[in-house]
Structures are given as structure tokens and as C-alpha cells.
Amino acid sequence: MSSIPSAGFVRGAMIVPAAPPAVQASVRGWIRGHLFNSIGNAILTVLGIIALAALAWPTFRFLLIDAVWRGADRSACLSETAGREVGACWPFIAAKFDQLMYGFYPASQRWRVDLVYACGALLLAPLLVPRVPYKTLNAVFFFGVFPLLAGVLLVGGVLGLTEVETRLWGGLLVTLVISYAGIVGSLPLGILLALGRRSELPVVRGLSVVFIEFWRGVPLITVLFFATYMLPLFLPGNWKIDGLLRVLIGVILFSGAYLAEVVRAGLQAIPRGQFEAARALGLGYWRMMGLVILPQALRLVIPGLVNSFIALFKDTTLVLIVAIFDLLGQLRAAFADPNWATPVTLFTGFAFAGMIYFVVSFAMSRYAMFTEQRLNAR
């Protein structure tokens, strides 16, 4: 390219017309266009099919085709007695179902747990659908009245209900209680911290920043250890805090710091004019925030809040390390039962618990996406 060729860029003859593009409309065209459009892609496609076949098919066989559906103990799930390849051992789950769901909550009192679930579902469902009216009232009930009701029902000791100590609770009940109480407790804390971080008072701002960065900088498990082993030392010797409550305090402090950052993003997205307009109307700080800013900011960050709740839900599993038996903890305890010790017990248990965790987290993440799209559409 050292010198320009003499008018080499002027073509002397017509280009031969290119062949028409390959058909994309048919099934074959789609396969060619999306799976085999180059040699590299063809190789990737073949590898992908092999990987899928090696993973998905055995999983399917394990869960359904080879699975054992009936049996009273481990012998039903051994390939020697079944006389064939054995997949998932579902009788194990059936035998342990109550333990996985309620822990050691007394069987005669389990209707209380079910009642709490039913009330929660009844209050939650209309809250999630944007078109249902009375959102404020609904939210007051779900976040304000329901926790009290659930507390009274689950703990008991009043209104003629027998008391059920929290150390008897377990399984999915504990997972849901910690998740829900974590959400209800950490949301106000997160909002306060976010307001503190955006405050004009330097001491408040500084303290909020230190608080938020501290809890965000340490792993949750250290927070749980802090709540379980260190916190009791800081309180007067005659105060006995319940083990579950201690863990809840740790979860709320930890999660509050994360929520604070989510809420702060929403506060920062509110235009200055909104603050100025509220001030011009003569509103004080708390009314400005409560009536004008927060309703807008919180609506903006619903997707972020839901994502934090997913993280919180998944993080509840950590409580098993401080000897509180949530769903995963009960599962681990169930594995230790020699009556059900078979080569497939572990995989069966993990498959069952995994489906529960996946369905809840996946549903929440889809809901976050849905609200996000709704916000973007406006």
C-alpha cells in the first residue's frame, strides 16, 4: 500500500451476482442459521448436544424413570432388592417430609403453622398483583399486622395456645420465618440507614457510612457468630435471648446494610426538584421523605429489593452452621438416619431441597424482572 495504484479502484467489469441467501424460514433453515452457521458453531452445537445428553437424560431417568415410589425403609431403595438400577428414593422424602417442613414442631400443633402459611399467602398474593387496589392497607397488614399474628400463633403461650419453644422449630418453617422476619426487620433499618447516608448532618452521615460498610465488608457467617456468641456477652447477664432471635438480629443487621445501598440508589434517582417542591410546600424533613420522596424512591427500587430478598432467602441456609436447623439443616440431619442410608439417599434429598430453593428463588427473580419491565415501560 506504499503508493496508490493508478485508478485501480475503478472496476472494469460487472461483479458476478452473489447467490441468493440460504433460506431461513424453514426448520432446516433455522437449524442451519442458528446451530450450524459456521464450522466453529457446528462443533459447539455437537459438543452442546453431547453435554446435554450426558447430563439431562441421566437426571431425568434418576428423578422419574428409575425412581422408587413406594417403600417402608432403605431396602426398597437398594438395587439388590429392587433388582434393577435404582434412581431417586422418594419414600425417603415421604418419611422425612414432616421433619423437613416443620422440624420437631409438635404434630398436634402443626395446624398453627399451616394457618400462618395460609394467612401469609392470602395477604401476599394481592400485594404482588399491581392491578389490585388498596395497596397501602394491604402492605400495612402484610408487614405490620401479619408478623404479630404469626408470632402469636407460632410461639403461643397466650390465648390458650400451648407454647412451642423455637428450638423445636425447624425445616422449611425456620427458613421461611428467618427470611420473612429478615425482610420485615431489615427494610425499615435499610431505609433509615439510606436516609442517614444521604443526611446533611455530618455525624449521622458518618455513622451510617461506617455502619453500612462494616456489615457489608464481613461475611454473613461472622455476623451469625457475632450474634450467637458475642452479643450475649454485651447484654446484661440475666437477659436470655432466644437462639432464633439472636440469629434474626444478625440477619437483620447484615441485610439492613445491603438494603440501605439499594434504597440509596432509589433516593439518588429522585430529581432535586421533588425535594425542593416538598420544601416549598412547607413540609418538614420526615413529611417530605414519608409523603413525597420515599413513595417514589421505593417504587423505583422494587427490583433491587426483590433481588436482595432472594439473596437473603438463600443466605438463611447459613444458620445451620450455628446449629439452627432450617430446611438444609434438617436435610443434613435426615441423611444421618441409618434406616434410610442408601447410595441414592443423598442425591434424592438434594434434588428435593434443591427444587424448593430453586422454585422460590426463581419465582422471585422473575417477579423482579416483571416489575422492572413495568417500570421501564412507563
Add this chain to the structure above:
Amino acid sequence: MRRRSADGPAEAPPPAAAVIYNPRFRSALYQLALVLALAWLGYQFALNAAANLGARNIASGLGFFHNTAGFGINLTLIPYDETATYGRAFLVGLLNTLLVSGTGIVLATLLGFAVGIGRLSSNWLVARIAGGYVEVVRNLPLLFQILFWYLAVLGTLPGPRQSLSVFGTIFVNNRGLVVPAFRFGEGFAYVMAAFALGVLATIVLGLWARRRRERTGRGMPILWKAAALVVGLPLAAFLASGLPVEVDLPRLQGFNFIGGTRVIPEFVALLVALSTYTAAFIAEIVRAGILAVPRGQSEAGLALGLRRGQLLRLVLIPQALRIIVPPLTNQYLNLTKNSSLAVAIGYPDLFAVFAGTTLNQTSQAIEIIAITMAVYLSLSLATSVLMNWYNSRVRLVER
């Protein structure tokens, strides 16, 4: 507002009693009250702690660091035995945390970038598989995955005698992973020197090639030259110095393997779980970063005649990195913090060794938990300082 007189500006000077309505006075008052309340709370905590520690006969102070630990650790990077001190155990734990986090970060980055780019692939099947991987792994709790790998996958592998093997050199069984060990002879120093020389020469060559490109506009592909320097030079030195390395292949003897190096199953399970879990998040970050590069950039790159690989490497990834790096460091930090879940399966990381065993033996909860938190906190703060520095360097400089 209604009180203001119609002729406006003639406002009376505020009376002295209204100092309580002065916003500056009020804010000072609030802050003072807050500080006093916190100080009182701290004082109460300190009093309670002193009383409780006294009542339970728990020692205080950091003297325990010099006491004999008396427990064994099944993975130590530095010499350690039961007669070593708690301070030494702390160090062993810290190194184990760094080992699993460092390895995990490398693996998670590689897998995360591959999956993130795979999700954007023009190949429908590859995009779906990558998407499915992200959805499944992200929506299951990490502790669940760690236990799954440890109990269900590694725990049900066959014993040493029926090990699964990779070409007869690497063996996987329920006692972990057995890999060949390398023992380096004397001449290996030359190989390392040749390697250092090769790296240095590559850097010089790269700088020179870049300067020339900027001056003349002519690029020079240095990949092969760099490969020759970095790989070829040490290889030549290796051959010239008479193969100064001894490979110790693991072999089965009796019921176990002798020779080779055994990697404990706790490490394998934790590493696999941490890196696959974090990779799913990294994949989403990479995908978002690449999607955030304007379409015009891809089109311009294609119009210039770049192939897809070149387009990614030369146009998209450098621009996407600016968006990717801050959340990516966040994920690295998360991985490091999540490595503390090792305590659930007994991998001897900082948390398990220090806040687990040491706390059990000494009962000095306040000191131990505070130190453990401080270690993780300083890792976090150091990373965010580094990230802010990087951010200020790569920020778009606009006129």
C-alpha cells in the same frame, strides 16, 4: 407563610428565644444526642461484657496467640503441628483462605467469561445452555451447593482402589484428588531464569510493537513471538540443563496411593462450588457489560473487516471492561467472603480454624470474632480502594 406581611422584605430580626428554631442549632443538638446515646450504649456494653466475662471466667486480651494450639490441621501451606501456637494456626488458616479464594477467583473468571460470552453466542443451543447454567446455579444457595459437592458428589465416589483416573496420572476418589508431584532438581533455576527472561523480552517487544503501531500505524502480531519467548526459551533451557525435574506419579499400593500429591476433598468441593457459583454471577456481569457497548461499535468493527474473535478482543471487551471491572471485583470479594462457608464441611480456612476451633478452645469470643471480622473487613476495604483507583484510571475522559 401567611404570617408574612404584604410589603415583604421588612423582616424583624429573630428574637433570642427562637434559637431553638435555628436549623444549625437543632442539627447540632440532634447529633450531640445521637453521639451521647451511642456512647451510653457502648459504655453499657462494655460494663456488661466485663461483668459477663468475669462471671464465666473467660480470659481477655490477646495473650492466647502465644499459647499452644494443640489441634491438628489437615492442610497446611507452612510448617505447622499440634505444638504450634494459636498465632501460627491463625496464619495457616489465613493462607488456606487465600489459597482457595485465589484459585477460585481464577477459575470463576475463566468460567464466568466463557459462560457470559456463550450467552450472547449466535449459536442458539450454546446460548440456551449458558442461560440454563446461570439460572440453575444462581438460584440455589451456595451452602446447598457446597454440601452437594462435598456429600453427594465427592462422598459417593469410589474408594482409592476403584479411583476414577484421567490417563492414569490424576486420580479422583472419595479421599480427594491425587495428582502427580513435581520435584525440581538443581538445574531448574536456569529454567526459571529463562522463563523470567522470556516474559521480560515479551513485555519489551510488546511495548516496542505498540510504540511502532502508534508511530507508523503498522501493527505487528506478537502472539507467536511471545509464545516462542515465554514457552520456547524455558523449554530450551530445560532440555539444555538435562531435564532437571522428577515427576512423582501416584501409584496404588495396598489400599491407598503412594507418591503424588493428595488434594483434600474439602478443598476440591469448596473450590468447585465457589467457582461455579461465582462464575454464574460473573457471566451475568460480562453479558451486561458487553451488551452495554453500543451496537454501532460492533457494526463498525465488522465493517472494518474484523472477524468475530477480533471484534470481541479488540473492540468490545476493552470497552466492556470499563463497565465489568467494578462489579467483577465485588464478586471476587464475595467469593473471598463466601469461602468462610468452608466451616460447614471442615476445610481449614481462617474462619474454621480461628472462629471455629480456636474460639471453642479459648472461649474468647469478643477478641476472636472481632479479629476475624477485621481480617475480612480489611480485605474488603483494600479491594475497594484498589477498585476506586482503577475506576478513576479507566473512566471515560470527556471534554
